[in-house]
Amino acid sequence: MTESNGSIEQQQAAMPDWEKRFRAPRVSLxxxxExxxxxxLFVSNATGTYELYAWDRxxxxxxxxxxxxxxxTDGVLSPDGEWIWWFDDKDGDEFGIWRRQRFTAPKSTDTGDGDSGGGLGAGAGVAEADAPAAPGLEPSYPGGLAIGRDGRTAVVGRSTDEDGSTIHVVRLGEEPVEIYRHRESAGVGDLSHDGSLIAVEHxxxxxxxxxALRVLRPDGSTVTELDDTKGGTVELGLEVLGFAPVDGDTRLLIGHQRRGRWEPLVWDVATGEETDLVLDLPGDVAAEWYPDGSALLIAHSFEARSDLWRYDLASRELVQVPTPQGTVSGATARPDGTVEYLWSSAAEPSVVRSTTGEIVLDPPGLKSPGSVPVEDVWVEGPGxxxxxxxxxxxxxxxxxxTVFDIHGGPTWHDSDSFAAGPAAWVDHGYAVVRINYRGSTGYGREWTDALKHRVGLIELEDIAVVREWAVTSGLADPARLILTGGSWGGYLTLLGLGTQPDAWTLGIAAVPVADYVTAYHDEMEALKAMDRTLLGGTPEEVPERFEASSPLTYVDEVKAPVYISAGVNDPRCPIRQIDNYVARLTARSAIHEVYRYDAGHGSLVVDERIKQVKLELDFATRHLPQ
Structure with missing residues (x-):
């Protein structure tokens, strides 16, 4: 053993488990x-920062x-395997351009040992500055990307405050051709196997x-449309899951909500025929094609856990794909019929597994410690x-x-999956409660859509009944309750501290919405559209709703000490609206601390994330009664 290796091992041995969970190398699926x-292509934090990696298997x-x-983290591998497209923004602001490099980059910079073919994070060569992948397209927020099998054609979605949503066909050596434009949100769904059809979500x-869905030809002309939002009082959504991976095949796999949850169906965009699968599985169901187009890999999510199934399109036979109990956060069927999937549980760290029984991709180095299992509780709420x-x-x-750790989204849900943040609180003696409030996914369309017009206040009603259960059951000490969360969870934290001031001992909000009106005016265009949907209009059109849902409205009622962390380049929860909220806290000498860092909506740098957790734990130690 070298002295250097010995020193590293000594440092790791002295490192607390909670920090090891953040530092341990992890990989995406x-x-x-094709x-x-x-x-x-995968993502890993092996060097201490989440970056893209190419892998020749x-x-x-x-x-x-x-x-x-x-x-x-945003990268796409071309179907021929020759090109890697990656999105280049500035310091996490999500506004930028696509660049590309060859899978086997001919030029590299020296990252330590000069070995351009080394293992994960071990001196692997990094390509020099990449050329723009779509010359002629100005910087924008990304709106989806699909690359043709010829490696020379791509469909690029983008959005800006000035243009709204646009979609362009980009061919190597030619000027981009705009085929779609609209003020409302839209994006690229998929490009057919032969490149003749483009599916758009709008x-x-x-x-x-x-x-709704529209299928276009590469010249921008419309082939067909599908819109479940028309003809009824209940609006239903559709999503593109992918074209069949077969030349000349016009079947498009889509997700729909016609029976009150997400389910897949096969839509032949040439004939209009719809094949409804009607799967006898509770909860939400998604799917993707097996590589030969004869079957579907079904991803089933129900009550915070998930599993996999294979559905044969000819026989309509549904067979379960064995996975351990927990959460499958991504899965793919390989050409040989095996399935690879990213799995974890609250107690066990994530790992890329195969139905062969093998670990597909096991990064070297420090291994993450596990945590404690999760327990399920159901509490009767107003909805x-x-x-x-x-x-x-x-x-x-x-x-x-007790820490009430509120998830973001709001269209997301907490699950029985591994998370280093909650595990850190548990290591320090706290109970952690995570709540899938109304607005969360995975519990049916009505549950997810329940937020409209009383945004934030509805979620807090559900959080309140779980808080009451936690106290009356004897789990939580009512004098030591922390409300915390990131993004939408940070928003609910600040709103909860103001509307439920006697319920919480302190609050910790990461990248939150703090001043809803200013946030609306400063945020990226796609989120403005979402806010108009949730609240029924703009701040000028429905000022009373924005006022009722804004943490700034209730800032003078806040009693608990408040900690806020924010990325100065955040396009989702911009910094100006947070500064407005902090100024009000300062004016009334309320106990608060603010940490600003040079990134966007969160950080992809491990050291920065660890620093933030240390600051949160320290704030709790100093302000929570002992």
Missing amino acids: PDWA DAPHRA GTGQQRQVTNRANGT TEHGDAMHS GRVHALIQKPAGTTGPLP
């Missing part, structure tokens, strides 16, 4: 090239593709929560039963200091 399945070689101070009807997930230190009994 590898995305493989016509070159031995070539794959035939040779085992892995190469770091991107190397930016604030990290890179919200021209003005409801950003429920998309129906509310599902909460509970973790507490092993061997403890209440009442405990």
